[in-house]
Amino acid sequence: xxxxxxxxxxxxxxxxxxxxxxxxxxxxxxxxxxxxxxxxxxxxxxxxxxxxxxxxxxxxxxxxxxxxxxxxxxxxxxxxxxxxxxxxxxxxxxxxxxxxxxxxxxxxxxxxxxxxxxxxxxxxxxxxxxxxxxxxxxxxxxxxxxxxxxxxxxxxxxxxxxxxxxxxxxxxxxxxxxxxxxxxxxxxxxxxxxxxxxxxxxxxxxxxxxxxxxxxxxxxxxxxxxxxxxxx
Amino acid sequence: xxxxxxxxxxxxxxxxxxxxxxxxxxxxxxxxxxxxxxxxxxxxxxxxxxxxxxxxxxxxxxxxxxxxxxxxxxxxxxxxxxxxxxxxxxxxxxxxxxxxxxxxxxxxxxxxxxxxxxxxxxxxxxxxxxxxxxxxxxxxxxxxxxxxxxxxxxxxxxxxxxxxxxxxxxxxxxxxxxxxxxxxxxxxxxxxxxxxxxxxxxxxxxxxxxxxxxxxxxxxxxxxxxxxxxxx
DNA sequence: AACTAAATTTATGCCAGCCTAAATTAGCCC
DNA sequence: GGGCTAATTTAGGCTGGCATAAATTTAGTT
Ligand SMILES: [Mn+2]
Ligand SMILES: [Mn+2]
Ligand SMILES: [Mn+2]
Ligand SMILES: [Mn+2]
Numbered sequence: 001x002x003x004x005x006x007x008x009x010x011x012x013x014x015x016x017x018x019x020x021x022x023x024x025x026x027x028x029x030x031x032x033x034x035x036x037x038x039x040x041x042x043x044x045x046x047x048x049x050x051x052x053x054x055x056x057x058x059x060x061x062x063x064x065x066x067x068x069x070x071x072x073x074x075x076x077x078x079x080x081x082x083x084x085x086x087x088x089x090x091x092x093x094x095x096x097x098x099x100x101x102x103x104x105x106x107x108x109x110x111x112x113x114x115x116x117x118x119x120x121x122x123x124x125x126x127x128x129x130x131x132x133x134x135x136x137x138x139x140x141x142x143x144x145x146x147x148x149x150x151x152x153x154x155x156x157x158x159x160x161x162x163x164x165x166x167x168x169x170x171x172x173x174x175x176x177x178x179x180x181x182x183x184x185x186x187x188x189x190x191x192x193x194x195x196x197x198x199x200x201x202x203x204x205x206x207x208x209x210x211x212x213x214x215x216x217x218x219x220x221x222x223x224x225x226x227x228x229x230x231x232x
Numbered sequence: 233x234x235x236x237x238x239x240x241x242x243x244x245x246x247x248x249x250x251x252x253x254x255x256x257x258x259x260x261x262x263x264x265x266x267x268x269x270x271x272x273x274x275x276x277x278x279x280x281x282x283x284x285x286x287x288x289x290x291x292x293x294x295x296x297x298x299x300x301x302x303x304x305x306x307x308x309x310x311x312x313x314x315x316x317x318x319x320x321x322x323x324x325x326x327x328x329x330x331x332x333x334x335x336x337x338x339x340x341x342x343x344x345x346x347x348x349x350x351x352x353x354x355x356x357x358x359x360x361x362x363x364x365x366x367x368x369x370x371x372x373x374x375x376x377x378x379x380x381x382x383x384x385x386x387x388x389x390x391x392x393x394x395x396x397x398x399x400x401x402x403x404x405x406x407x408x409x410x411x412x413x414x415x416x417x418x419x420x421x422x423x424x425x426x427x428x429x430x431x432x433x434x435x436x437x438x439x440x441x442x443x444x445x446x447x448x449x450x451x452x453x454x455x456x457x458x459x460x461x462x463x464x
Numbered sequence: 465a466a467c468t469a470a471a472t473t474t475a476t477g478c479c480a481g482c483c484t485a486a487a488t489t490a491g492c493c494c
Numbered sequence: 495g496g497g498c499t500a501a502t503t504t505a506g507g508c509t510g511g512c513a514t515a516a517a518t519t520t521a522g523t524t
Contacts, residue, residue, distance in 0.1 A: 011510075011511085013510080013511065013512090032471080032472090033471075033473085034470090034471060034472080042511090042512075042513095043512075043513060043514075044471080044472065044473085045472085045473070045474080045512090045514080045515095046511070046512050047472095048473055048474080049473095049510095049511075049512085050510095050511075050512095053510085053511095064472080064473075064519085065471075065472055065473080065518090065519055066472095066520095092350075095327070095357075096350065096353045096354065096357065106346075106347055106349075106350060109345045109346075109347075110342070110345050110346065112345065113341045113342050114338075114341075114342065115337075115341075117338075118324075118328065118338060121328045121329060121330075122328065125327075125328065243480075243481090245480080245481065245482090264501080264502090265501075265502060265503085266500095266501065266502080274482075274483095275483060276501080276502065276503085277482090277483075277484080277485095277502085277503070277504080277505095278481070278482050279502095280502065280503055280504080281480095281481075281482085281503095281504095282480095282481075282482095285480085285481095296489085296502080296503075297488090297490060297501075297502055297503080298490095465524100466523100466524090467522100467523080467524085468521100468523080468524105469520100469521090469522085469523100470519100470520085470521085470522100471519080471521095472517100472518080472519070472520090473516100473517080473518065473519085474515100474516080474517070474518080475514105475515085475516075475517085476513100476514085476515085476516100477512105477513080477514085478511105478512085478513075479510105479511095479512085479513105480509105480510090480511095480512105481508100481509090481510095482507105482508085482509085483506100483507080483508075483509105484505105484506090484507085485504105485505085485507105486503105486504080486505075486506100487502100487503080487504065487505085488501100488502080488503070488504080489500100489501080489502070489503085490499100490500085490501080490502090491498100491499090491500085491501100492497100492498085492499085492500105493496105493497090493498085493499105494495100494496090494497090494498105
C-alpha cells in the first residue's frame with residue numbers, strides 16, 4: 001500500500017502562521033487577522049491573503065471579518081511544529097550549551113528544516129521530555145498535549161505559596177532578568193504582598209530572599225497556587 | 233562601531249547554487265549553465281536567470297555562453313556552506329546516531345537554517361574535525377580548506393598499497409554497499425588486479441579478503457597511493 | 465437611524481524562483 | 495565560409511509571499 005495521504009509539506013510561512021493561530025486560539029479563544037499580523041510582523045492585507053490560502057488548503061476555517069479557526073488538520077500541524085520547536089530548544093540547551101534566553105531564535109528557523117526523524121532522535125537523547133526549558137508542554141509525537149492552564153503570578157493570593165511553571169520565550173532580556181532573580185520553572189515562592197492598581201508583587205524565595213516584581217512582569221509568569229495560606 | 237558590512241543573508245537557493253558552482257569548479261575547472269542545471273535538477277533557463285542575479289550580487293562573474301566563476305565573496309560563502317554541511321553531517325553521525333548514508337539529505341536542509349554560532353558549537357563538541365564522515369575536508373571557520381587531491385581507485389597501480397580517503401555522499405545505496413565491503417575512509421588496501429577496457433579492480437583488504445569492484449564504482453573511490461609495490 | 469473609528473478585505477504591484485517555447489550563439493565539420 | 499548541432503539566453507508566464515492604497519464591513523456612539 002503506498003502512502004495513503006501525500007502531504008505536499010508546508011512552507012515555512014504556513015508553518016509559522018499555524019503556530020501563531022494555535023497560540024492565539026489558546027490565549028484568547030480566537031485568532032483575528034490583526035493579531036496574526038502583529039505576531040508575525042506582517043501587514044494585515046498579507047494575512048488576509050494567506051488566510052485565503054490556508055482556508056483553501058483546509059488548514060483553517062475562515063469567517064470573513066470575524067477571524068480564523070484551525071481545522072483538525074491545521075491543529076495537528078500546529079502541534080507538530082510546537083513539538084519540533086520545543087524539542088529543539090530543549091536539545092540546544094541540554095546538549096549544545098545554549099542558555100534559555102537565546103534558543104528561541106535558533107529554534108524558530110530550525111523547526112522548519114529538521115525531519116521528523118531527527119526530532120525524534122533528539123527527543124530520545126533528552127529522555128522524551130514533557131516540558132521545554134521555559135516550562136511549555138511538549139506535544140507528543142502522536143499529537144496530544146498537556147492542557148494544564150496556569151495563573152499569572154499576579155493572581156496568586158497573598159499568603160499562598162506558589163510554583164513558577166512557565167514563561168514566554170520570545171523576549172531574551174526578560175528571560176535573563178527572571179533567571180537573575182533565581183526564578184526557573186519549578187521554583188517555589190510565597191506571595192508576601194500585592195499592591196493594588198496593577199502594582200508590584202512581593203514574593204519570598206528560598207525561604208528568606210525577598211523580591212519585588214512589577215505587575216507587567218509578574219503577569220507574564222505563569223504559576224500554580226500551592227496551598228492554603230500560613231496563618232499568622 | 234556598527235557592523236561594518238551588512239550582508240543581507242543569502243537565500244536557500246543561492247546557497248545551494250554557490251556550493252554547486254564551487255564543486256564544479258573544483259572537479260572540472262569551470263561551471264557551465266547546463267552542469268549547474270543538472271546538479272540542482274533545475275531547467276537551464278532558470279539557471280541563466282539565477283546566474284544574472286548572482287552576478288549582480290557579485291558572488292560570481294559571468295561570461296555569456298561560457299560559464300560562471302566564483303568571486304572571492306562567492307567562494308567564501310561556498311566554503312562557509314561546505315563547512316556547515318560537513319560539520320552537520322559529522323554531528324548527526326557522531327551525536328545523533330545517523331549512518332553515513334542518510335546524513336546528506338538532512339544536512340542539505342539544515343545547512344540553510346543553522347546559525348554560525350550553532351555550527352561552531354557542534355564543531356567544538358566534535359573536537360574540531362578536519363574531515364567529514366565521507367572523507368571530505370571541512371573548511372575552517374576562517375575559510376581555508378585542505379587542497380589535497382586524491383586519485384580514483386582505478387588509477388592506483390597494480391601491486392601498490394592504497395588508502396581509501398573520500399567518497400561522494402549523495403548516493404545512499406552506493407554508501408551502504410561500500411560500507412558492506414568494509415571500506416571506510418582511512419581503510420588500507422592493496423590492488424591485486426586491474427582489468428583493461430574499464431574493467432573491474434580487484435583489491436585485498438585486511439591482508440586476506442579479496443573484493444572485486446566494478447570500474448564505475450572504483451572510479452568514485454578517491455584514494456591515495458601508498459608505497460612501492462611489493463616484489464614478487 | 466446615522467455617523468464614525470477600527471478592523472478587514474480587495475485591488476494592485478513587486479520580487480524570488482521556477483517553468484516552457486523560441487531565439488541566439490558557439491563550435492565543429494566539410 | 496556555410497551549415498549543422500548543442501548549449502545558452504531571451505521572452506513570457508506562473509506561484510508564493512510580501513507590500514501599500516482604497517474600499518468595505520463591523521460595532522460602538524449619539
Ligand atoms: Mn521558542
Ligand atoms: Mn519558525
Ligand atoms: Mn553531504
Ligand atoms: Mn542545501
